[in-house]
Amino acid sequence: MTYPTMPAIIRFDHATVTVRDKTILSGISFTLRLGEKAVLCGKSGSGKSTVLKTLLGLQGLTGGSIFFQEKPLDAVTIQAVRRQTAYIGQEPVLGADTVRDALLLPFQFKAHRGHKPTDGQLKAVLAQLHLPAAILDQESGRISGGEKQRVALARGLLLGKNLYLLDEVTSALDSESKQAVFAVFADPKLTVLSVAHDPEWLERCDRVLALEEGRLTQEACHGHA
């Protein structure tokens, strides 16, 4: 599927990152439109995770620009990015003792106060991701890496996030759980920028952005599955 008429969500314009004289990203330019699913691939150290970090404001640019919904990324727009974005890494931090507390954590913050989901809503989103309701009362430190990733994903869905930055999110999942995650991201309203090596994930993405030593070397389009 192509999205030329959809509004741009993210635009990297010659984004460059240099840390202690080492170039991590070198003049990266690409646009991600609403609903698109893109995957960054490349060898370890090619700069894939840095692309995600720069977008979240965790790593500053030394050259070029990043635009979010056509506004340059700055101290004000970063708040909008963080409000709308869910980042799920390989070993997500849940930040609470139990899974239930982890899912409800963001609703303690002023930005989401008053929108606390019901138990029924929690269970529904867990079921969507192939997680049993009993996981709610488990200690978050004792669940597997794949379960943590799906709990983090569930938290993003509960918050109504529409941009997902995913770092190897299917790497620790069995086939059924993976299908459940694919089904979630089949939603055309969700935009995804991911880092992955999983061939099945790559196949389901609209675009593959290949990185090599901080440069965008190749951009391929797939038919959407």
Added chain:
Amino acid sequence: MDTLDIALPQMAVLYGLCLAPWLLLWLIGLRLSRDIVISILRMGVQLALVGFYLKTLFSLNEPWLNALWILVMLAVADLSILQRAGLKLRFFVLPTFIAIALSTLFATFYLVVLVIQPPHFYDARYIVPLAGMILGNCLQGNVIALERFYSTLRKNEQEYMTFLLLGATRWEAVRPYYRVAVKAAVSPSIASMSTMGLVSLPGMMTGQILGGSEPWVAVKYQIAIMICIFTSTTLACVINLKLSLRNAFNAYDVLKDEVMELRK
């Protein structure tokens, strides 16, 4: 009743007591002779200077001189806190100074003006030693608060960033570490109040009794100083950490790499 003075030959006898721990340390293989000698010499020289200063300060009893002395104490405490907490001066020198100055001056003047009520509130005999005791304890608390806060934050940076990405403001995201740090800083002061008189006889009270005060007067002064220490330490830590947040983070709420000194 005047306190008995310790004559110089008796001072020499006193220093002789150090031979016992020195010998013990040497026997168990700890070679600390240099550190022990330097520390004992420094203590002697520093206290002699303080004794000289205090004698002058008390005899002149000029408000501006007393204020200047307190200012010097605050500046030294400020530098000492940051050095011991391993934090860079350029980010923290001002917030720490403001926090310890506000809290120490508030507690000292509260005690002197509203409680002790000497003929002149600026009387060096009261404000200089009381401010010094309050500030000394405040210093310990602030070292613990700053060190604990920034090291815990650095250690839990992923968790902190997760909170931000879940919609927390900078203040909401640092609050768990803020609470831990303030608790660690004020706990010794709370514990010290609860065991006072049972575990040890406090230094100020002992000093006053040796100086000829009635035990009841010494007890009341001890209670007063403990309450002021607890108040000023809590105030200083809460204000200091809150003020420091403005300088320690970049515009994207990320803790700056360069705020902490590299530990050797």
